[in-house]
Amino acid sequence: MVMKTLTGNFAVAEAVRLARAKVIAAYPITPQTTIVERLSEMTEKGELEAKMVRVESEHSALAATLGAAAAGSRAFTATASHGLLYMHEVLWWTASSRLPVVMAVAARAIGAPWNIHVDHNDIMDQRDTGWIIGVAQENQEVLDMTIQAFRISEDPYIYLPVMIALDGFILTHTVAPVEVPDQKEIDEWLPPRRQPYIVSPETNIVMGNLTSDDDYYMMRYSIQVAQEVAKKIIEEVDLSYGKTFGRNYGGLVECYKCDDADYVMLLMGSWAGDAKEALNILRERGINVGLARIRFIRPWPSEILKEKLKNKKGIIVFDRSISFGNVGQLFIETASTLYGMTNMRGVIAGLGGVDVKPEDFVGEVVAFVDDVEKGEVYDTIRWLLPPKYRDHKLGVTL
Amino acid sequence: MPVRLSDFPRIRYGMPGNAACPGCPEAMGLRYVKMALGDNAVLVMPAGCSSVIQGYEPKSGINFPIMNIVFASAASLASGMKAAFESQGKDVNVVVWAGDGGTGDIGFQALSGAAERNDDIIYICVDNEAYMNTGIQRSSLTPAGAWTTTTWTGKKEYKKNLPMIMIAHDVPYVATASVGYPQDFIDKLRNASLIRGFKYIHLLAPCPVGWKFDPRYTAKIGQLAVQTGLWPLFEYMNGKLKISPFSRLYRRPERKVPIMEYIKLQGRFANLAKDPEKIKILEKEIERQWEWIEILEKATNNKK
Numbered sequence: 210m211v212m213k214t215l216t217g218n219f220a221v222a223e224a225v226r227l228a229r230a231k232v233i234a235a236y237p238i239t240p241q242t243t244i245v246e247r248l249s250e251m252t253e254k255g256e257l258e259a260k261m262v263r264v265e266s267e268h269s270a271l272a273a274t275l276g277a278a279a280a281g282s283r284a285f286t287a288t289a290s291h292g293l294l295y296m297h298e299v300l301w302w303t304a305s306s307r308l309p310v311v312m313a314v315a316a317r318a319i320g321a322p323w324n325i326h327v328d329h330n331d332i333m334d335q336r337d338t339g340w341i342i343g344v345a346q347e348n349q350e351v352l353d354m355t356i357q358a359f360r361i362s363e364d365p366y367i368y369l370p371v372m373i374a375l376d377g378f379i380l381t382h383t384v385a386p387v388e389v390p391d392q393k394e395i396d397e398w399l400p401p402r403r404q405p406y407i408v409s410p411e412t413n414i415v416m417g418n419l420t421s422d423d424d425y426y427m428m429r430y431s432i433q434v435a436q437e438v439a440k441k442i443i444e445e446v447d448l449s450y451g452k453t454f455g456r457n458y459g460g461l462v463e464c465y466k467c468d469d470a471d472y473v474m475l476l477m478g479s480w481a482g483d484a485k486e487a488l489n490i491l492r493e494r495g496i497n498v499g500l501a502r503i504r505f506i507r508p509w510p511s512e513i514l515k516e517k518l519k520n521k522k523g524i525i526v527f528d529r530s531i532s533f534g535n536v537g538q539l540f541i542e543t544a545s546t547l548y549g550m551t552n553m554r555g556v557i558a559g560l561g562g563v564d565v566k567p568e569d570f571v572g573e574v575v576a577f578v579d580d581v582e583k584g585e586v587y588d589t590i591r592w593l594l595p596p597k598y599r600d601h602k603l604g605v606t607l
Numbered sequence: 608m609p610v611r612l613s614d615f616p617r618i619r620y621g622m623p624g625n626a627a628c629p630g631c632p633e634a635m636g637l638r639y640v641k642m643a644l645g646d647n648a649v650l651v652m653p654a655g656c657s658s659v660i661q662g663y664e665p666k667s668g669i670n671f672p673i674m675n676i677v678f679a680s681a682a683s684l685a686s687g688m689k690a691a692f693e694s695q696g697k698d699v700n701v702v703v704w705a706g707d708g709g710t711g712d713i714g715f716q717a718l719s720g721a722a723e724r725n726d727d728i729i730y731i732c733v734d735n736e737a738y739m740n741t742g743i744q745r746s747s748l749t750p751a752g753a754w755t756t757t758t759w760t761g762k763k764e765y766k767k768n769l770p771m772i773m774i775a776h777d778v779p780y781v782a783t784a785s786v787g788y789p790q791d792f793i794d795k796l797r798n799a800s801l802i803r804g805f806k807y808i809h810l811l812a813p814c815p816v817g818w819k820f821d822p823r824y825t826a827k828i829g830q831l832a833v834q835t836g837l838w839p840l841f842e843y844m845n846g847k848l849k850i851s852p853f854s855r856l857y858r859r860p861e862r863k864v865p866i867m868e869y870i871k872l873q874g875r876f877a878n879l880a881k882d883p884e885k886i887k888i889l890e891k892e893i894e895r896q897w898e899w900i901e902i903l904e905k906a907t908n909n910k911k
Contacts, residue, residue, distance in 0.1 A: 231694045232687060258694075264683055266716060272684040273687030276689075284691070409697075413646075414672055416674050417674065418662065418664050
């Protein structure tokens, strides 16, 4: 083990090196670019023995990664924002091909207009594709989660691609101390590549041709089964990793001071740090708040959330994304699990990188708690507007 | 290297009962690919008629390892596969089999990317000159004058000259072929498989359904395309362009078979067949083709 100061993107690159990925195909996009740059440097300097396919687009990046996976090699790609949207079609094809692949996503806002800052709409847009989707809070977790992603993806009960998201700039470009495990330790912990089939002259198989509707339906069902099994395996991998490397994160959800809490903030990504700070302030003021940090949005941790949160007085969900015409996606997901069991509110905040401070979380929680105590939780969606627009009148009167 | 029919393997690569239409040039072409490359090849296929010819899983109408992939990224998937085989120390021919749409239109970006990177794959454009699988819509490779379901009065624009565009990518191998001349196609595939880097073969594939001709004439029309000069066969290798033997025979204008022999067999050119003025559009196409080829032939063979 060695301690290094790494940006989130460099932590991803270190993890890919340790996992001994054999083929990397990626196309640069802010704020993911330094992952491609660092991996190119590693392969050219011989720090990582891998083939680099310097593709001309993200659509091709994932296609090349999928091709490498189909041919039997551990393959990796990385992207962000529009790159991820451009890949969308291949995301489906990859998951439905049941080939293990790992991808890092530097979560970033989607245009128009152009905005390169953190926002979760790009990853939220991929929830239906069949990928396992993890979201890290800080750089150490980025490294650990990326290494774990290979083991999860290549687990014979799963065989699905895994996407690891790290918040654009806040993690991708911010340096923090990161413990980097030794190669030997990782070689012992991470099994050699496993996959359901290989497309090669020896195997002579055809992958992805037409199928009967009945078989298609059953293949779809099998992806759902794998996602369900993944819930357990992600927990096991987290425990096993913790045993070897001394760091556990709580599997699908990190429940921070949830057990004795009356109210729980639910969110994901790097601003969980600010939310934890807010939590401490609130507790000092006598408001008994906990935090449920979603680590995996796919598979969605419904059982754990139900178990941990159903008896709370209220759940406040902070979304860094929105499903236009409805509410924030995390709220939709949480409501699908807890609706009717407890009071709920969704807050849309931090879109396009708008800074959200601990006191903003405090303000929203206090307002929510007030409403719950008064029995007046009427608005399920609230907009935490940017500071200079705080007086902006919401809605339209027709 | 001349190829003799008796040299070909007798193994069945296109399985009986596959979903190809009668007289399908793709089913013919696929057989030739495997005859040329043998068992050490993997096929990458974007959407197209060949996706259908494979039939329903768990069986396949084509005795090949095939990775199917979405339309726009066949070349990239092949690049990734090749990289993986290379990293495993395996020497496998990774072959893309894509239609004119998957090559010249929706797949063009990926094709250009793989060519520029000089990735070690063989890319075959099986060109039936329209989007046949969706029901005969025009593509950028549909010839001028041809009827399609999106060009009812005949296409106004000329066929995109994809082989020339690929030569401009400075790749080590570019060739044209026709299902009418299997030996020539197989010969070119074998040449391509011996070269490292990006190889592009553009195979003309007359489609009985889309071109509206009797299915028994697939090979004949494939030959007439060459004999009229409309589809010149050539091979660009080691930086030199050579006109292939079957086209060399019809090189001089007076040796060329009149274009009418080609169009009169095809319903898609019914409009042209009625009007000698309109035939000029294809005569011009022949001139354009040969002009390019002769310029390149001269330039590449004279250089030291």
